[in-house]
Each structure stands twice: as C-alpha cells, then as structure tokens.
Amino acid sequence: MTLQNCLVFLHIPSYPTVWLLCKLLLHFNEDYTCTNESFFEFSLEWYSQRQEMALPLWKNLLQTTKERILQQRRLSLYNGAHGYEEELIKKKLQQFAGGSINLSKEDNGIGILTLNNPKLMNAFTGTMMVELQERITELENWKDGKGLIVYGAGNTFCSGSDLNAVKEISNSQDGMDMCMFMQNTLTRLMRLPLISVALVQGKAFGGGAELTTACDFRLMTPGSEIRFVHKHMGLVPGWGGAARLVQIVGSGAALQLLSGTARVDPEKALRLGFSEQTLSSSDETRALEEARAWLSQYTEGPVSVIRAMKKVVTAGRELPLEDALRTEKDIFGTVWGGPANLEALVRRPKHK
Numbered sequence: 001m002t003l004q005n006c007l008v009f010l011h012i013p014s015y016p017t018v019w020l021l022c023k024l025l026l027h028f029n030e031d032y033t034c035t036n037e038s039f040f041e042f043s044l045e046w047y048s049q050r051q052e053m054a055l056p057l058w059k060n061l062l063q064t065t066k067e068r069i070l071q072q073r074r075l076s077l078y079n080g081a082h083g084y085e086e087e088l089i090k091k092k093l094q095q096f097a098g099g100s101i102n103l104s105k106e107d108n109g110i111g112i113l114t115l116n117n118p119k120l121m122n123a124f125t126g127t128m129m130v131e132l133q134e135r136i137t138e139l140e141n142w143k144d145g146k147g148l149i150v151y152g153a154g155n156t157f158c159s160g161s162d163l164n165a166v167k168e169i170s171n172s173q174d175g176m177d178m179c180m181f182m183q184n185t186l187t188r189l190m191r192l193p194l195i196s197v198a199l200v201q202g203k204a205f206g207g208g209a210e211l212t213t214a215c216d217f218r219l220m221t222p223g224s225e226i227r228f229v230h231k232h233m234g235l236v237p238g239w240g241g242a243a244r245l246v247q248i249v250g251s252g253a254a255l256q257l258l259s260g261t262a263r264v265d266p267e268k269a270l271r272l273g274f275s276e277q278t279l280s281s282s283d284e285t286r287a288l289e290e291a292r293a294w295l296s297q298y299t300e301g302p303v304s305v306i307r308a309m310k311k312v313v314t315a316g317r318e319l320p321l322e323d324a325l326r327t328e329k330d331i332f333g334t335v336w337g338g339p340a341n342l343e344a345l346v347r348r349p350k351h352k
C-alpha cells in the first residue's frame with residue numbers, strides 16, 4: 001500500500017488528517033526518506049491535486065484487484081460453466097470437521113505445509129480440504145516463496161479422504177463436487193511458482209498418493225509406501241492423481257500402479273523415477289531437516305529467478321510447444337536486465 005494509494009481512500013480528508021496519515025506512513029514505511037520541508041511540499045502538492053491524482057490511482061487499484069480475481073479464475077480448472085459452485089461446495093465440505101492444514105513460511109523462502117489429523121492417519125476431512133485451498137491461496141500471494149515441503153503429522157503422510165466423510169457424500173453430485181474442488185485445489189498447488197516436495201513418511205494412500213503427484217518432487221523415508229488403493233474402493237483417482245501419474249512415470253507404469261494397487265516402497269519409487277531420493281532417517285524431525293537440505297540446493301538464489309524457473313518449467317510441462325516458447329519469452333523478459341542479472345554481470349561468476 002503506497003502512500004498515495006492509501007490517501008485515495010480518504011475522499012475528502014482534512015489537511016490535518018493528511019498530515020497525520022503521511023507522518024504515520026512515513027514512520028512505518030522506511031522507503032520514504034523525507035525531511036520535514038519536502039514532506040510539507042509533498043502533502044501540499046498532493047492536497048492540491050487530490051482530484052486529478054485520486055482518479056488514476058483509484059482506477060489502478062480497481063484494475064489490480066480485477067486482475068487478481070481473473071488470475072484466480074484462470075488458475076481454476078472448473079467454474080460456473082461446469083456447474084461448479086465453489087461456495088456451496090465449501091459449505092458442504094465444512095460439515096465434515098476435524099484435523100487442520102498448517103502452513104509456516106520460513107525466512108529462507110521455504111514453506112512447510114503440514115497435514116494435521118494424525119488420529120486418522122492424516123485422512124482429509126471436509127474442513128481440511130477447505131483449509132488446503134486457503135493455504136494454497138496464501139502461498140499464491142507469498143511473493144518471497146521459493147520452495148514448499150508438504151508432509152504429514154505423526155510420522156505418516158496421508159491416508160486419503162476421511163472415509164467417515166466419504167460415506168456421507170457418496171451420492172453422485174457430492175462426489176463430483178468434491179472431485180472438482182480437489183482437482184482445482186491440487187492444480188493450483190502444482191502451479192505454484194515454488195519448487196514443491198512431498199516428504200513421504202509412513203503411508204500415502206488413495207488421495208494421499210494423489211497429493212504426492214501434485215508436488216514437483218517426492219522424497220521418501222525408509223519403510224514408507226505410496227499406494228493407489230482406489231481400485232479396492234471401487235474407484236479410480238478423482239483428485240487428478242491419474243493424469244499427473246501418467247506424466248511422471250509414463251502410462252505403462254501408471255496403469256500398473258493403479259490397476260495393480262502396488263505398494264510403492266522407496267526402492268520401487270526410485271526405479272520408476274517417482275521419488276528423487278530415499279532419506280536416511282525415518283525419524284520425523286530428522287527427515288524434515290533432510291528434506292529442507294535437499295530442497296535448499298534448488299531454492300538457493302534470488303527469489304525472482306527461482307520463481308521464474310518454476311514458471312518456465314510449468315509452461316513447458318503444460319502448454320503446446322509454441323505457447324510454451326512464448327510464455328518462456330515473456331518470463332525471460334521479467335528477469336533479463338533485472339537486479340539479479342545486472343549484479344551477476346558485475347560479479348562475473350566463474351562456473352567451475
């Protein structure tokens with residue numbers, strides 16, 4: 001919120017109000033280096049021009065807000081045209097309470113997203129599905145974010161949907177609504193401009209297995225297992241796990257994992273290219289430390305460059321070639337000649 005934008009809200013502020021507000025904002029906003037004289041000049045200048053200045057600023061503010069809403073819409077797979085009424089679905093899901101989804105955002109730009117329902121092996125209740133979407137919205141707005149670790153409380157990942165809730169929403173409409181809600185949510189997770197890792201400890205079953213496929217990478221602890229148990233539930237994946245699994249391991253291996261409901265242990269996951277590394281410790285705290293260290297090798301560097309790197313890869317993964325190339329050009333334009341680029345040109349790093 002810049003000084004001017006803030007003042008726009010005070011439609012007909014008295015001069016003392018302007019004076020007080022400017023003082024407060026100058027106090028809290030170290031960007032403004034300002035002496036008293038220039039401060040008075042500024043506020044008089046602003047006061048005399050408030051009509052002319054207010055209008056473009058107000059329009060600018062409205063434009064930014066509109067762009068943010070449209071961006072949110074673009075990120076979503078389903079909307080009203082698909083019969084997707086998000087607020088109604090959230091209301092329905094919130095009837096099934098329990099557990100939580102916690103997010104901590106660390107100074108080094110790595111976020112830790114915790115699936116927290118250990119009593120039920122971190123099974124997703126309805127409220128956890130809604131909270132997952134809320135945390136992802138937070139992450140979309142975290143401009144300093146570079147990386148994300150998703151893991152489960154109680155040394156296990158996630159055993160899918162809470163079967164108590166599943167029983168209550170087993171009718172077609174509710175099932176399809178939950179399916180679209182979770183596909184929207186996991187697609188937004190997948191498209192975050194942060195490098196994401198699923199830290200798999202214990203069991204990742206059903207929807208939990210699908211959640212691992214929405215992360216860029218998977219790291220597994222000794223003895224952990226990922227299992228697409230949907231066939232035993234008379235189901236196929238519904239949270240987008242099948243489509244993403246095919247992209248990760250190929251259609252042949254994906255069909256075997258889904259139709260064979262195979263237990264994917266760390267060795268098998270490495271062989272399939274489904275996991276990046278088997279961690280040395282299955283202790284919850286040590287495994288998280290190892291995951292942080294693993295991820296840091298990729299998030300080291302300027303936040304603008306790390307985020308741009310994920311965006312160009314997302315474009316390459318999801319778009320037809322020519323669209324991907326054009327998107328890459330646009331993203332290239334955001335870093336070429338930027339602070340990190342200019343600083344590197346001065347430093348002339350040797351890539352030994």
Ligand SMILES: C[C@@H](C(=O)O)C(=O)SCCNC(=O)CCNC(=O)[C@H](O)C(C)(C)COP(=O)(O)OP(=O)(O)OC[C@H]1O[C@@H](n2cnc3c(N)ncnc32)[C@H](O)[C@@H]1OP(=O)(O)O
Pocket residue numbers: 119120121123159160161162163164166203205206207208210229233235236237238239
């Ligand atoms: C995609 C989505 C969909 O809707 O399509 C789905 O994910 S369908 C859901 C797919 N997931 C599943 O079918 C997994 C079902 N759960 C299991 O197979 C098992 O719990 C394991 C995950 C293998 C863990 O077995 P283990 O013997 O280690 O623990 P446990 O079975 O005693 O589980 C500990 C407690 O967690 C509960 N629990 C475990 N998974 C649960 C789930 N998905 N929903 C509700 N409760 C669950 C158990 O009932 C038990 O509670 P009590 O002590 O009170 O009995």
